[in-house]
Amino acid sequence: MSLKVADVVDAVSQLVDQGYERKFRIKDGHLFDLARSSVLDTKDIHVDTALRLASGRDGEDASNIYAISDLKSHRKGLLVDAYDIFDEICDRGLADRLAENRKAEFVEGSDVPSRYGLRKVYKREFDRDPERYVLRIDYPDFPECPFGESFSMLGFDTAEQTYVWLVTSILQDSRLNRIPYQGADVPDNE
Known part of the structure; x- marks a missing residue:
């Protein structure tokens, strides 16, 4: 899936419009579905879209947005990494899965105050x-x-x-x- 976005808020809005309504978080290194209050098994998810939005000089600031399908429940949700830290705090298998097909974009207005x-x-x-x-x-x-x-x-x-x-x-x-x-x-x- 291809997105044309200006920032994280724009990306989230577009993905919610496409049915990614669930909220996912990282909890103790694992993907957690807030609505079900449960951990999702890495093998039961598909990362439909992974987008890295970089800004600033040399991309010194970045956020990641993941549109994820839970293959077991057939529900779709979003995982937002506003701080670009999930590669460090996730279980290695999950971090690899999230980053596997992540596309990077440099957003305009890179030196916004x-x-x-x-x-x-x-x-x-x-x-x-x-x-x-x-x-x-x-x-x-x-x-x-x-x-x-x-x-x-x-x-x-x-x-x-x-x-x-x-x-x-x-x-x-x-x-x-x-x-x-x-x-x-x-x-x-x-």
């Missing part, structure tokens, strides 16, 4: 002050995600105290501090 309403931070800015930025994971105050999902992690600018979009090359940088949400309420010491 924002993504999904968040200021975009490029690697050259991060390199000037790497301690300024952190990656927050599972925080409850994340802004709304534009393609009907929810963010699981976002960059945070500690100087401006605002969420930012960190390009993929920053996410792969070992200097980036990753901070999972602790979930505990801090008592008020008045």
Whole structure:
């Protein structure tokens, strides 16, 4: 299946129109169907379309969209890798299956100042002050995600105290501090 898309939101919209309505996620390295609350066996899926959208200098920012058919239930859904990290966090067999026929496209407007309403931070800015930025994971105050999902992690600018979009090359940088949400309420010491 061939798509002509401008960005991730456009790709998701087109694929939903083609019947890919289920939401898939990666959970503990495996493909998970949110509606059925179950893991899908890699041998029971077909990746109908795999698209990598790269932007920025030398493709320093990328997202992947996968249109997947569950051969057992005959249902179709989407897996969105907005951060280009699934190759690292998926079970090796699933990662290979997802990337097998992935087509890459370079999207126009590669140096856009924002993504999904968040200021975009490029690697050259991060390199000037790497301690300024952190990656927050599972925080409850994340802004709304534009393609009907929810963010699981976002960059945070500690100087401006605002969420930012960190390009993929920053996410792969070992200097980036990753901070999972602790979930505990801090008592008020008045």
